[in-house]
Amino acid sequence: MRPSASTHSWLRADPWRALLALVAVCYGTVQLVAAGPGMGLGWDEVVYVSQVDPRVPAVEFIAPRARGITLIVAPVVLVTSSTEALRVYLCLLSALALYASFATWLRLRPGAVAPVAALLFASLWLALFYGSEAMPNMWVAFGAVGAVGFFLRCLRPDAGRGCAIGLALCVAAVALVRPPDSLWLVLPLGLALVRPGGRRPRVAVALVAGLAAGWADWVVEAYVRFGGPLARWQAAGAANETGLHFSLYEHARALNGPLLCRPPAHCGPAVPSWVLWWSAIPVLVLLGLYAARHRGRLAEALMPAVAGVSSAVPYVFLVGYAAPRFLLPTYALLAFPIAHGALALLEGASGTARRRAGACLAAAGFLAHLTLQGVTLDKVVAPRLAKREAHVRVARELRDLRVHPPCLVYGEHAVMIAYRMGCDGHTVLNWAGLNDVPAAVRAAEAAGKQVVAVDSGRAVPAPFLLAWERRPLQGVRPGRWSAYLPR
Structure with a gap:
C-alpha cells in the first residue's frame, strides 16, 4: 500500500514531527518486544490496579500514594482482568504520551532538538521497562516535559491562551499522579516568573490552577481517611x-x-x-x-x-x-x-573532516549508550518475567488446594499471588520474630476467611507455622515454594 499524497505533503511540511512520531512508534514497539505483555504485576502495581478492579479486594492504599495511576489504568481494568491487555494498553498510551509531551517543544521551535531528546530518553532501560508498568514516575516525566515546554511557549510575546491551558493541565497531571513531585517541578518555573521582566500573570495563574486541580483529590482523601492534609503528609513522610x-x-x-x-x-x-x-x-x-x-x-x-x-x-x-x-x-x-x-x-563543525569526526563521536557515544541500556534491560526483564510467572503458578496450585475467596494469602509475594486469586494479601518481607500467629491472620480467621501462608524457600519460615500443615508446591520455579494451611 503506497503512502497517500497527503502523507507525503505532511512529511515534507513537518519532518521533525514525523521523526518524533517515528521515535514514539519505535518506543512502543521495543516495549512490546523487550518487556512484553507477559510481565505480571508487581506489588505497587497491584495496589493501584486493585482500587478499581471489581473482581478483587482493594489492597490497602497508604498515605504516600495518589490516585492518578488508578485513573490511568481504570479504562482497561474495569473491563478485563487480563494483565496482557493492561500491558498493551500502557505500551500504546506511553508511546502516545511520549509523542504528545515532546511535541509541545516543536510548537516552541521546530527542529531536531525535540526528536533527539525524545530518542535519548526513550532509549533508557528505565523508560522501556516502566512505560508499560502501572507506576507513577514515567507519567510524571511526561507531564514535566510537557509543562516546561508549555511554560516556555507562554513566555513568548505572541503566546495565546492555549499554552496556559496546556501548562495547567500538565501540572495538574503531575500533581494527580505524584503530588509532591509537582511542587518541585513548579518551584523553578515560579522562580523564573519573579525575575525582572519575567512577570506573566496568566502563567502564574496556570501554575496555581494546575496545582490546585491536581492536589484536590489528595486533599479530599486526606480529610476522609487520614485526619487532614497535615496528618496525611506526616504519615507519608514516615512511610517514605x-x-x-x-x-x-x-x-x-x-x-x-x-x-x-x-x-x-x-x-x-x-x-x-x-x-x-x-x-x-x-x-x-x-x-x-x-x-x-x-x-x-x-x-x-x-x-x-x-x-x-x-x-x-x-x-x-x-x-x-x-x-x-x-x-x-x-x-x-x-x-x-x-x-x-x-x-x-x-x-x-566547519569543514567536512571536522563534521565527519563530530558525527562519528556522536554515533559512537550513542551506540555505547544503547549497548549499556540494552544489556541492562535484558538483565532486569528476564528474572522478573520468571518471578512473576511463579506468582501465577503459585496461585494455580493454591486453587488446586481448594483455597478460594473469601481468603487471605499471607507470606512472601502474597499481595501479587492474592490478586491472581481474588483474595486479600499480606506480604511478609522478614519472617524473623513471628513466633505467635500474626494479627492479620487472626483477624482474617475471625472474619471467616480461609487463610494460607506461602514461602519461597525456607524449611519452616516462622515458628507459628510449625502447627500448620505444609504442602510443597511442585513445579513452581524459581524457588522452592510451600503452602501452609491451618490444621
Whole structure:
C-alpha cells in the first residue's frame, strides 16, 4: 500500500514531527518486544490496579500514594482482568504520551532538538521497562516535559491562551499522579516568573490552577481517611523515611537494574560502566548549555536543566533510599540540553573532516549508550518475567488446594499471588520474630476467611507455622515454594 499524497505533503511540511512520531512508534514497539505483555504485576502495581478492579479486594492504599495511576489504568481494568491487555494498553498510551509531551517543544521551535531528546530518553532501560508498568514516575516525566515546554511557549510575546491551558493541565497531571513531585517541578518555573521582566500573570495563574486541580483529590482523601492534609503528609513522610539524607551513592548502586535499594533489598556495589555513564550526564548538560547559548537558545536548554535538577532534589536529599525510577523526570528534562549539545556537535563543525569526526563521536557515544541500556534491560526483564510467572503458578496450585475467596494469602509475594486469586494479601518481607500467629491472620480467621501462608524457600519460615500443615508446591520455579494451611 503506497503512502497517500497527503502523507507525503505532511512529511515534507513537518519532518521533525514525523521523526518524533517515528521515535514514539519505535518506543512502543521495543516495549512490546523487550518487556512484553507477559510481565505480571508487581506489588505497587497491584495496589493501584486493585482500587478499581471489581473482581478483587482493594489492597490497602497508604498515605504516600495518589490516585492518578488508578485513573490511568481504570479504562482497561474495569473491563478485563487480563494483565496482557493492561500491558498493551500502557505500551500504546506511553508511546502516545511520549509523542504528545515532546511535541509541545516543536510548537516552541521546530527542529531536531525535540526528536533527539525524545530518542535519548526513550532509549533508557528505565523508560522501556516502566512505560508499560502501572507506576507513577514515567507519567510524571511526561507531564514535566510537557509543562516546561508549555511554560516556555507562554513566555513568548505572541503566546495565546492555549499554552496556559496546556501548562495547567500538565501540572495538574503531575500533581494527580505524584503530588509532591509537582511542587518541585513548579518551584523553578515560579522562580523564573519573579525575575525582572519575567512577570506573566496568566502563567502564574496556570501554575496555581494546575496545582490546585491536581492536589484536590489528595486533599479530599486526606480529610476522609487520614485526619487532614497535615496528618496525611506526616504519615507519608514516615512511610517514605523522609528527612535530611544524602542518597546519591544509593542511586548510583541502583543504576544497573535493582528496582529498589531499600532494606531488606540488597543492591550491591556501584557498577563502573554505569558510574561512567552517569558522570557523563552533567558534562554533556554543561556542553549543551554552552552550545545553546551560542545558538541563541539558552532558555530552551537552561529551563529544562534547572527543572530536571529540581526534580531530583527530594530523592537525593530528602529520601533515605533509592529507586532508579525516581529520577525518570530528571532524565527526561536533561535530555533537552544534551540534545542541544549533540546537534551542535553535528552541525557546528566547519569543514567536512571536522563534521565527519563530530558525527562519528556522536554515533559512537550513542551506540555505547544503547549497548549499556540494552544489556541492562535484558538483565532486569528476564528474572522478573520468571518471578512473576511463579506468582501465577503459585496461585494455580493454591486453587488446586481448594483455597478460594473469601481468603487471605499471607507470606512472601502474597499481595501479587492474592490478586491472581481474588483474595486479600499480606506480604511478609522478614519472617524473623513471628513466633505467635500474626494479627492479620487472626483477624482474617475471625472474619471467616480461609487463610494460607506461602514461602519461597525456607524449611519452616516462622515458628507459628510449625502447627500448620505444609504442602510443597511442585513445579513452581524459581524457588522452592510451600503452602501452609491451618490444621
